[in-house]
Amino acid sequence: MTTEREIVIELNQVEKSFGEQKVLDGVTLQVKAGTTTVIVGASGQGKSVILKHMLGLMKPDAGEVRVFGEDLSRANKHKLRQIRSYFGVLFQNVALFDSMSVYDNVALPLRERTHDNEAEIRDNVEEKLALMGLEGHGNKFPAQLSGGMQKRVGLARALVLNPKVVFFDEPTTGLDVSKSNEIYRLFFETQARLNYTAVIVSHDVPKIFKLSDYVALMAEGQLQGCMSPEAFQLSDNPLIRSFVTETMGPIYSSETEESLLYETL
Numbered sequence: 001m002t003t004e005r006e007i008v009i010e011l012n013q014v015e016k017s018f019g020e021q022k023v024l025d026g027v028t029l030q031v032k033a034g035t036t037t038v039i040v041g042a043s044g045q046g047k048s049v050i051l052k053h054m055l056g057l058m059k060p061d062a063g064e065v066r067v068f069g070e071d072l073s074r075a076n077k078h079k080l081r082q083i084r085s086y087f088g089v090l091f092q093n094v095a096l097f098d099s100m101s102v103y104d105n106v107a108l109p110l111r112e113r114t115h116d117n118e119a120e121i122r123d124n125v126e127e128k129l130a131l132m133g134l135e136g137h138g139n140k141f142p143a144q145l146s147g148g149m150q151k152r153v154g155l156a157r158a159l160v161l162n163p164k165v166v167f168f169d170e171p172t173t174g175l176d177v178s179k180s181n182e183i184y185r186l187f188f189e190t191q192a193r194l195n196y197t198a199v200i201v202s203h204d205v206p207k208i209f210k211l212s213d214y215v216a217l218m219a220e221g222q223l224q225g226c227m228s229p230e231a232f233q234l235s236d237n238p239l240i241r242s243f244v245t246e247t248m249g250p251i252y253s254s255e256t257e258e259s260l261l262y263e264t265l
């Protein structure tokens, strides 16, 4: 059992280069169980590369990535598979299989990774589809669904193994405001219900701050800060200040103005 204080993901001085380009230059982060950590930052700074390291899809050139205490670089295939079975993933392009029904898309991780029988699979898939407000849509194919519904199917699939950690990489890309709010509402409700740890990469500032326990800025090859959204918005770190100013407008200094800043959330 995880406790609130357990560190489920730990990056220690992670470095990664692609050719001459050093993308991660000493990234350090601790993600605690049951919390939501949001990684923000300009395009091309390495946010997705960080997620890929957490998922064990990329290996660091230096430093270590620990998940549930295991150093991913040293984990054998069996261990890596076991660790990945604790993960759910919702990436921006959702990646549903067009030739499979909604039901089969959501059932896929259960068929691939568990020995559940069809009755157990049906109960679980129907429960997750209902959580997403997708009852009665199981027989449809992805092409018959709106973009928002496709994302909800993706979220149902990400949650079907009852993961301990769910990774979201720009989960609302391509959605209008009301559909992206719907995804965030579903995230919020399912996290409260299933109690998973969430790591989210998002450009949805400041909206995403409402959902986060911790915010970190990826800039200049490192994660700057990892602090509450309130502390983040008032941070003295020049890189964070400039990000906040660019994405939210000028930072205020007097108490009255600070409270105005919070009201924009």
Ligand SMILES: Nc1ncnc2c1ncn2[C@@H]1O[C@H](COP(=O)(O)OP(=O)(O)OP(=O)(O)O)[C@@H](O)[C@H]1O
Pocket: 018, 023, 041, 042, 043, 044, 045, 046, 047, 048, 049, 050
């Ligand atoms: N497999 C790879 N091979 C070579 N370069 C890569 C690879 N993966 C990422 N990069 C480079 O690393 C840099 C960071 O990419 P990444 O996708 O992590 O950025 P990001 O912060 O997630 O950007 P965005 O917000 O636009 O999604 C980019 O310059 C990208 O081209």
